[in-house]
Amino acid sequence: MGKLNLFAITLNNPQGVYYPGQFLEGHVTVDLKEGMKMRGIRLHFFGGATVKWSETYTVSGTTYTKIYSANETYFNHEVVLFGKASGQGGDNPTLSAGSYTYPFRYQLPKGLPSSFEGSVGRIRYWLNGTIDKPWKFDHTTKRAFTVVNLLDLNTEPGAKEGLQGANEKNLCCLCCKSGPISCKFEIDRRGYVPGESIPIKAEIINHSNRRMKRSYAELYMVVNYHATTKSITNNKKIGEISHGEILPGDSDTWNGDLLPIPPLPPSKLQGCRIIAMEYYVKLCVNPAGPAFQLEVPLRLIIGSIPLQSTLQQYGFAPPLQGPSQSQLYQGGAQASAPPGISMPPPSFSESAFGTVNIKDDDDTEHTKGDMNYAPMYAYYNWGQTAQPSDPPQ
Structure with a gap:
């Protein structure tokens, strides 16, 4: 030099x-x-x-x-x-x-x-x-x-509410004597923070005459990019967990299998007008042979400050009174837990x-x-x- x-x-x-x-x-x-x-x-x-x-x-x-x-x-x-x-x-x-x-x-x-x-x-x-x-x-x-x-989940409408979805699909034409595959899928709430895991509950019934290769739960991000004259949407897979095959006439049940959430940016990207982002978790059933898979998506909110009800489940603290949690977190990116909250502060991990x-x-x-x-x-x-x-x- x-x-x-x-x-x-x-x-x-x-x-x-x-x-x-x-x-x-x-x-x-x-x-x-x-x-x-x-x-x-x-x-x-x-x-x-x-x-x-x-x-x-x-x-x-x-x-x-x-x-x-x-x-x-x-x-x-x-x-x-x-x-x-x-x-x-x-x-x-x-x-x-x-x-x-x-x-x-x-x-x-x-x-x-x-x-x-x-x-x-x-x-x-x-x-x-x-x-x-x-x-x-x-x-x-x-x-x-x-x-x-x-992004404080306590200020997001619907973050505490459980979500349910259902779908079914016929794999054959109407002349075939084969029933549908059906799926009911639910999660306990919409709002999570990175480091938590989403408990997946689902029931899949295979009334068709074809084997299902597997079922899986996938966490993914949907990003909308807005240029001056055009917009595009990109999907990015984050992680998944899966179950094995389901034979004709059989069923499979998910009893709270945990899908982990890694370090991610909070939903929305609030403050930006040219990039917007949402998160989804979907339950998919993948048939053997030529056919589109069955999908049941549910939209999530990924925040950076957890729900007070979640803190109670983890045994940390009663609901916070006075200033919002987001106001109390503003003490610094390496701040300890807010006053009155007996919880570990977040670490900051690479994306x-x-x-x-x-x-x-x-x-x-x-x-x-x-x-x-x-x-x-x-x-x-x-x-x-x-x-x-x-x-x-």
């Missing part, structure tokens, strides 16, 4: 998880082997959403590709750590050899949507440090961080979808920092620390 030994961004919160309205604090470290002439050292704070995909069309034998896109900017702020601001005239200063630490403190706007990395869209937050050198390439370093917009590369078109081969990033989401390790009891009567 020539004269530069080190150029790095350090956050005071090593997990890099923040709530909207919190202060982003840390420092930038610059270590020079020799003095360096520069316009200045600047730190750029950015948050925004991007949607972009392409589609290919053929018209009158000619094939062309059309790009669909949309963007939202939530904040775009720059501070000068040393020297001059962007575009400012005058002489260029020289920073002498040595090690320098520049602290920073920036308050995130309220109402930010949660971080999200999808197939054709994202909500991403980052800091970018630049050593702006005249007539030479700039030194840059980048650091992504996670914003979690808390179930893994890491992405955060290098953008504006980044160059000279951009340093960790380009592999995974959003962090609230996760409750209740399965290892407590077992639910029967709900209070």
Whole structure:
């Protein structure tokens, strides 16, 4: 790196998880082997959403590709750590050899949507440090961080209500003497937080003359991406559990089999207008041979603050009085449990979808920092620390 030994961004919160309205604090470290002439050292704070995909069309034998896109900017702020601001005239200063630490403190706007990395869209937050050198390439370093917009299940209509669904399907035409396959499917409530498991209850009856290869419960995400002139929908599987075959005339019962919920962003992505998200769990019956499977979907709400009734089932605390749980959680991304709540706080775990590369078109081969990033989401390790009891009567 020539004269530069080190150029790095350090956050005071090593997990890099923040709530909207919190202060982003840390420092930038610059270590020079020799003095360096520069316009200045600047730190750029950015948050925004991007949607972009392409589609290919053929018209009158000619094939062309059309790009669909949309963007939202939530904040775009720059501070000068040393020297001059962007575009400012005058002489260029020289920073002498040595090690320098520049602290920073920036308050995130309220109402930010949660971080999200999808197939054709994202909500991403980052800091970018630049050593702006005249007539030479700039030194840059980048650091992504996670914003979690808390979704309190206690404020979501229907989150406590149980859900039921049913469906049946005939595998043969009307001339065949074969009955339908039928399924009744239920879950105890609509609202869950990551770290919980969904107890699956179902009854499947095979009145057909064909074997069912298996039945399975699948948790999946439905994401709607809205470009300026078009929208698309993508489904992403998160996890599943399954049962074995069901012979003709037989039945199968699910008696509360547990489908775990890994670290995930909360439903809706509230605050974003170009990406929307919902979660579903569905019970599927897969016939042997050519036929479409039977499906019974139920829509979930994945939150970041659990239901008070769920806390009671786990033996933690009576219903909270006074301020809402979401207000009490705003003490920090590493906050302990709210006052009056004897429960373990959530940990923050990497997204179930893994890491992405955060290098953008504006980044160059000279951009340093960790380009592999995974959003962090609230996760409750209740399965290892407590077992639910029967709900209070």
